[in-house]
Amino acid sequence: AQSVTQPDIHITVSEGASLELRCNYSYGATPYLFWYVQSPGQGLQLLLKYFSGDTLVQGIKGFEAEFKRSQSSFNLRKPSVHWSDAAEYFCAVGAGPAGKLIFGQGTTLQVKP
Amino acid sequence: DVKVTQSSRYLVKRTGEKVFLECVQDMDHENMFWYRQDPGLGLRLIYFSYDVKMKEKGDIPEGYSVSREKKERFSLILESASTNQTSMYLCASHTPSGTGSYEQYFGPGTRLTVT
Numbered sequence: 001a002q003s004v005t006q007p008d009i010h011i012t013v014s015e016g017a018s019l020e021l022r023c024n025y026s027y028g029a030t031p032y033l034f035w036y037v038q039s040p041g042q043g044l045q046l047l048l049k050y051f052s053g054d055t056l057v058q059g060i061k062g063f064e065a066e067f068k069r070s071q072s073s074f075n076l077r078k079p080s081v082h083w084s085d086a087a088e089y090f091c092a093v094g095a096g097p098a099g100k101l102i103f104g105q106g107t108t109l110q111v112k113p
Numbered sequence: 114d115v116k117v118t119q120s121s122r123y124l125v126k127r128t129g130e131k132v133f134l135e136c137v138q139d140m141d142h143e144n145m146f147w148y149r150q151d152p153g154l155g156l157r158l159i160y161f162s163y164d165v166k167m168k169e170k171g172d173i174p175e176g177y178s179v180s181r182e183k184k185e186r187f188s189l190i191l192e193s194a195s196t197n198q199t200s201m202y203l204c205a206s207h208t209p210s211g212t213g214s215y216e217q218y219f220g221p222g223t224r225l226t227v228t
Contacts, residue, residue: 009153032215043117043203043219044156090155094215098163099144099207100171101217103156 002027002095006104013081014112021076021107023091032094033074035065039087050074086111117220119204125226132191134223136204143208145187147179150201162187194227
């Protein structure tokens with residue numbers, strides 16, 4: 001069965017420091033992978049997506065993610081975190097013909113000044 | 114820009130009440146989804162619809178039903194609200210055409226409290 005795991009429930013980084021959020025997936029075929037961000041009290045906003053091609057994907061707000069098939073991972077990175085990046089981040093994999101997504105449990109990012 | 118709107122941001126209901134959560138999208142998307150979001154559990158799919166009057170159960174449909182009479186509107190119904198249905202409810206829409214396959218667009222969410 002398809003699944004997504006985000007091993008880190010909560011991460012705290014200092015402003016200006018680099019960030020990496022981990023995501024591991026289980027899926028039989030080539031996956032469609034997504035990272036979404038949810039600011040407090042808001043809906044989800046798409047950060048970036050991977051369908052095929054270049055395994056390093058650039059997204060909005062300076063984020064990037066790398067697809068590694070051998071490790072079944074799709075980790076999200078940012079070289080320098082800003083206080084406004086504090087939010088909850090969700091990794092997801094597309095599953096089935098109706099456009100369903102399977103989400104990970106989410107990682108809450110706290111940014112220290 | 115795709116816009117998905119939900120009828121209420123915050124809702125407080127009593128146990129046993131019938132509750133309607135409304136979702137409207139303006140992009141003529143075929144597919145619409147209802148999720149609930151709980152801390153530590155991520156988003157879990159309640160129901161989805163791939164066409165008017167068509168619906169399928171998601172992973173946690175118990176205690177919920179849905180209605181899709183028009184393409185742009187997808188309603189989630191709690192037949193008899195219970196305290197364990199206190200949660201954040203998120204609606205999303207999606208079109209299967211083009212390279213954006215699987216990309217879902219989300220509404221702002223409705224935080225429902227059942228007392």
